[in-house]
Amino acid sequence: ASAIRERLEARVGGSIRGVVPGTPEAAALKQALIDDGLWSQYLEVAIGPDAEVFTKAPVLATVGADADIGIRSDSTWNNPEPEIALLVDNRGKTVGAMLGNDVNLRDFEGRSALLLGKAKDNNASCSLGPLVRLFDDSFTIDDVRTAQVALRIEGEDGYVLEGASNMAEISRDPLDLVRQTLSEHQYPDGFALFLGTLFAPVQDRDDPGRGFTHKINDIVSIESAKLGRLVNRVVTSRDAAPWQTGIGALMTNLAQRGLLETKK
Structure with missing residues (x-):
């Protein structure tokens, strides 16, 4: 290299x-x-001139800290992607940041670019947390630009992998990624935008030359000094708790609690 x-x-x-x-x-x-x-x-x-922008998870489908994260049951080569995600409001203003795990299926993605959706968007395949830190005088976008994101994976087999991603070495500026995301699309409810990672798991886990892949019950910890630590356990997407609370369920819940007002 x-x-x-x-x-x-x-x-x-x-x-x-x-x-x-x-x-x-x-x-x-x-x-x-x-x-x-x-x-x-x-x-x-x-x-190149165009950043990679895709939908990682539908609204309300993301899991949080201490929840199970899912990999497809038919994937044999996969990995976590420790990242920082920006919180962007409905006016396109970047208002805060949090940690995230952009769980990736390398076998599906590597087979064809057309399988990116299948590699990225599965039940419980996206986690965010453990908190949202809003920007203020003590925490700004410059802190995101220079942040270190650490990763630790612990397996039931005694396997341990540690890695890190230095945001200062990411090829695209965070706000440029926001700009490209908004250039041809509107997000009336805002969005969380993953910024990418430099982490690539090349350490062999089992057979020499096969690199890393997850095993069930791996514990994945993602940490950054100003954003806390996000911890999740790996299961299959089939075994993870099913996603049942969508927008319809949210509206029903709000209505039942009398929180929806009709304008007269």
Whole structure:
């Protein structure tokens, strides 16, 4: 990897880490990678003009701290993705942040880009928590830009994996991701936006060369100094508590408690 990086930096000029997505320098790097047979769909969204923006979970389908998180029962290669998520209101203003786990099925996603929805959106496959920290004088978007996000996975088999993601090295600025998300879409109720991760689990768990994958009852802890610690247990999406409280159930609950007023 170091040799490839040095060769590309010599051809492109400057540090690869310093390349700004969507710029002429990024286009030159892309061409160099294509020439060397190293281009991929992941690099396209990392340094190309368009960020990767997709729907991770429907409204009210996300689980919180200490809940079970789900992986598909037919997935054999999967991993957590420790991230920070921004809270954006219905006016497009970024108002706070929290931790999240963008659970990923690498076997489904890697097989075809068209399977991204199946790889990302399953029962209990998205967790957020343990709190929402609103922006104020003591906590700003700059704290998000420089945050360290730590990950620890503990298995019943005694396996332990630790990793980290440095937000300062993410290729796209958090507010640029918000801008791209809102450029062609409206969110009248606001949204939570995952910002991505640098964490890639390459440590073998079982067979050499097979890398990491979850096992049932793994405990996943995601932590950042100013956002607390988010802990979840891994189960299959079939075994996780079913998602039953949708928008209809929410409206029914509010009506039963007399919290819906009709304008006269």
